[in-house]
Amino acid sequence: MIGIFDSGIGGLTVVRAFMEQMPGYDIVYFGDTARTPYGNKSPETVVKYALENTDFLLSKGAKIIVMACNTASSVATEKMAERFDVPIFEVITPAVELAIKTSGKSGIGVIGTMATINSGIYEKKIKQANPDARVYSFPCPLLVPLVEEGWLNKPETRMIVKKYLHPLKVRQINTLILGCTHYPILKKIIQQKIGKRVNIIDSSIAVVGKVKAFLENHVEVDSMLYKKGECRFFVSDVTEQFKKTAKDILKRTVILEHVRI
Ligand code: DGL
Secondary structure (H helix, E strand, O other): OEEEEEOOOOOHHHHHHHHHHOOOOOEEEEEOOOOOOOOOOOHHHHHHHHHHHHHHHHHOOOOEEEEOOHHHHHHHHHHHHHHOOOOEEOOHHHHHHHHHHHHOOOEEEEEEOHHHHHHOHHHHHHHHHOOOOOEEEEEOOOHHHHHHOOOOOOHHHHHHHHHHHHHHHOOOEEEEEEEOOOHHHHHHHHHHHHOOOOEEEEHHHHHHHHHHHHHHHOHHHHOOOOOOOOEEEEEOOOOHHHHHHHHHHHOOOOOEEEOOO
């Protein structure tokens, strides 16, 4: 099984990308809805959660782990690699690689949670790949709660997205990284507000490409993964809103299993 976790609903954008690009692979998902959001927590707390979530997914039979969460990816990648000996994938590097390919000499914008932006990880990785790159990063802390609440097309949400994107609009970027897996759910609004000439990089899609390439080169790992098209969805708190938004994202009814982490 491919084990995927996030603080809540956002990682389902990664599940959706797996279903589209690697259909048939069994998935076990964990959404840490009892402890969401991660974006305003300290790095120590997020690392602790990431390790616990991974222990849980491994106990359910996951053979590879995808941190479908930029916040966890930005602070926990090293500790995860130290602790576990299964392949671990984070969402930041794949998004940076795609952004570098498309941005040319123009600026790259990054939006994410407070923890992700404060970690400076995107800026660091982009500058490593291209020292001349102009990078502008901004936190958008209200977007995760809006998505978790299912406020996907409310005028208030559109207004907040517009306000958050204003500093990027005036900096003439041509590439915008959605540095939070919740944000692809608002992609349409984000595209409208940033302008159609800006290329949006969705970390949820980027990471699947990485996993696919890895499995093509590691058949010994690929052969351990079941391919019966089964998906199990675990959450640390069951809410009606999660069920509703999950259905909107995956276009199917999702059966939630409650687990105490
Ligand atoms: N979806 C997550 C991310 O990509 C977590 C957001 C949060 O819990 O604050 O950062």
